[in-house]
Amino acid sequence: GEDVEQSLFLSVREGDSSVINCTYTDSSSTYLYWYKQEPGAGLQLLTYIFSNMDMKQDQRLTVLLNKKDKHLSLRIADTQTGDSAIYFCAEGYYGSGNTGKLIFGQGTTLQVKP
């Protein structure tokens, strides 16, 4: 079945790198997404990776995908206090018959200490 798992909490010091991990079960997913949710706000798409890619880099963000282990990670370099938020990974599908549904993990709360 469809399931996405994340650890619930991560605390880092400002300036360090943060790595948020996610595992998923459905190997037919097409896209894997990282969303950021700041307090009182909606979800902001940070980045996404196609399931046929291993890595994607976008400024301070690096996404790594290990399809064999069904493991996705988000690395934030030089983490700042403004990065404090809840981070969700989600998997989605593109193709005939898909419903557009995103399967979300539980969310990882990132706390950045000054």
Added chain:
Amino acid sequence: EAQVTQNPRYLITVTGKKLTVTCSQNMNHEYMSWYRQDPGLGLRQIYYSMNVEVTDKGDVPEGYKVSRKEKRNFPLILESPSPNQTSLYFCASSFEAGYEQFFGPGTRLTVL
């Protein structure tokens, strides 16, 4: 500005009193969807709509109704709210199913 708007942002109501949460998008998107977010569970899809007049159930549709009479609007209706529907609700839209979804700011609902 391209956006998804929801109203109200906050609502406290009582069991059994019908309510509607509105959702509107100005991006001419075909696909719209409702999710609820609960602590430790992430977001779960309630209903979705592939295009006008076409809606279908998501993973947690019980107690909810939707309609899609116009492309831009996708209201969520709770005919008889119960306390277990206390949650944070998000509307989302995308060009079509499978494309990037844009989320509204959320509606925090409390049912007493």
